[in-house]
Amino acid sequence: MKPEERKFRILNAIITDYIKTAEPIGSRSLEKKHDFGISSATIKNEMSDLEDMGFLVQPHTSAGRIPSNKAYRLYVDKFMAKNKKLDKTTREAVKSVYDEYMIELNNAMESTLNILSKMTNYTALMTAPRFSTLYLKDIKVVYIDEDRIMLIIVTKEGLIKNVQVKLSTLVKMEELEHVNNALLELIRDIPLSELAIRLNDTIEGLSENEHEILMQIIPVLKDLVENSNSQNVYSKGESRILDYPEFKEIDRAKDFIDAVNRKDILQAIVKNDDDRKDLNITIGNENVLEAFRECSIITASYKLKGKRVGTIGVIGPTRMDYERTVATVDMLSQTLTEHIEKLFRK
Amino acid sequence: MKPEERKFRILNAIITDYIKTAEPIGSRSLEKKHDFGISSATIKNEMSDLEDMGFLVQPHTSAGRIPSNKAYRLYVDKFMAKNKKLDKTTREAVKSVYDEYMIELNNAMESTLNILSKMTNYTALMTAPRFSTLYLKDIKVVYIDEDRIMLIIVTKEGLIKNVQVKLSTLVKMEELEHVNNALLELIRDIPLSELAIRLNDTIEGLSENEHEILMQIIPVLKDLVENSNSQNVYSKGESRILDYPEFKEIDRAKDFIDAVNRKDILQAIVKNDDDRKDLNITIGNENVLEAFRECSIITASYKLKGKRVGTIGVIGPTRMDYERTVATVDMLSQTLTEHIEKLFRK
DNA sequence: GTTAGCACTCGTTCAAATAGAGTGCTAACA
């Protein structure tokens, strides 16, 4: 056995033990629990080395040692089983949730958040699918009232968004049809982002009132598109953090929950992800965000037509069950991908 | 001064002090803080009487006394200023949120929950507007794809709901028009709840495929209506409970947050309200729900066309600032009422 | 390189002591 190998077997044992117990690990308890074939004194020496190497830290002199962020990083990159599969019953139970009746994206998102936070017992987060903002496949302008309409847009990928608009002028059904046609004509030629600029001239074939209505619709459309650029992000299961001794002080727990409830902070998390990887793991102080310096975040992207359109993930204490959590997040992102691929396959 | 009056002035002082401090109130500190013109010994006697009358309880022998639920009830019914108004700046700030651009109900609900929980610093809850399920004013069946449609319903009151439907058969735009007309014809005569039963026979004027599609739409409509019967209820600011010493034990806080996150529990709260009153206050053990025996709940209804359509409210510790909270809930329910009345006024 | 042993450190636990706030009761007072 190479001496280095033994060192890291010990480190690995410390990490997995600490993930389970949240208690500093000492050399004697390690000797008792595992069978390294060496005495606690030797383990002690090895642990001392590991501390010098920056993999272990001591909360105080006479306590055991706990893994550093660097140790977790090593564990995640090298030690941990990466392709661990959840057992078949679980996988099938999850899949059965995403059935053919779940056709609204909102439902899929709500279910995903629920399952994710329940299965991991950490706080789940998720972004709504980002859709390509440049070109739309279809726009429907639906007459509701004489002064209310509903706008429905269908993206290239087949995603649907709708929004109500209250008009400042009255409208007739036929007029709306004209407006709708004019809109379709317009977006055929130019990207939506340029629509507003081009619309200062009167469109031919539209009455004054119709033009007026079109001008009321454009900013709403623009809004819809811009809103979709800054990814809408949601969370669920914030209170699960209360289960972990790291957050037994109310103030810490509150800071955590407050941070998770802030959309801008969640957006920053997603933004920080490395786009080249399907699964991102951010450990402790690798987090740019002050609020999550004692947390780890695991995110995975989900796809539509092979393109990343959104992110799901969990936030929990740095002492996270990485193996199980990675498997869960990974599996759910795949299941969700399959679901929406099926939904929008033509 | 009648002796009874003095007693209750003392009780009132104890309640308001306790609401502020969350500390048991003793006779000496009462004497120092207020100027009753009597000594602490006399106050002590009065307090002893109030305890016998069931208005005060002692956590233990040598502590001060805290108000009982009965005391809070008396305070809320008799002592407290009921028509306290929030100051003008606040009122106007709130009103300015509900501007003409907030036309989607979802936005109004989200804003209301946010403001309510922020202003009171308690957990806010709210039901989506219940709409009359019997008769609809309009149904739109909108063509999206060859196998996807969107259903939009407009209620008598002018509320709009929409849902996507994925069809198991392909459809053409013209067919949908036929289906739409048939649907409108149908709901003109009979309440929606009876629609499903009557639809076993072929509708005249519809092709087989159209009839098939109609049969796929009906259950979705039914679902929409039934879902709207069991009031959809939302909450916000669950973590605010962590600010109160009553919930400094993590387990209590967790129980509270878990309860507030359960829709069935929130629905039960709303259900328990007295329909004859616009504003309901439930104090401590008046709560039927075990989870909220140490909480108080203040709810108010909001209206559309003069009819109660939904509820907003807050949940906080029994030691709640009733005066301020009642004023806030009341004001917000009115503002929300005004907003949606304006939105749907024709 | 490994092990055993010992002194030392520091947090935790437990019990006892103490301080503090408040009550109950009684006797005196107006």
Added chain:
DNA sequence: TGTTAGCACTCTATTTGAACGAGTGCTAAC
């Protein structure tokens, strides 16, 4: 008869100190 002052008593929260336990660091021996 209502009010007040005073004192003994009670109970909690805080403090203190001792004992304990888990763990480390270091050294000497194997």
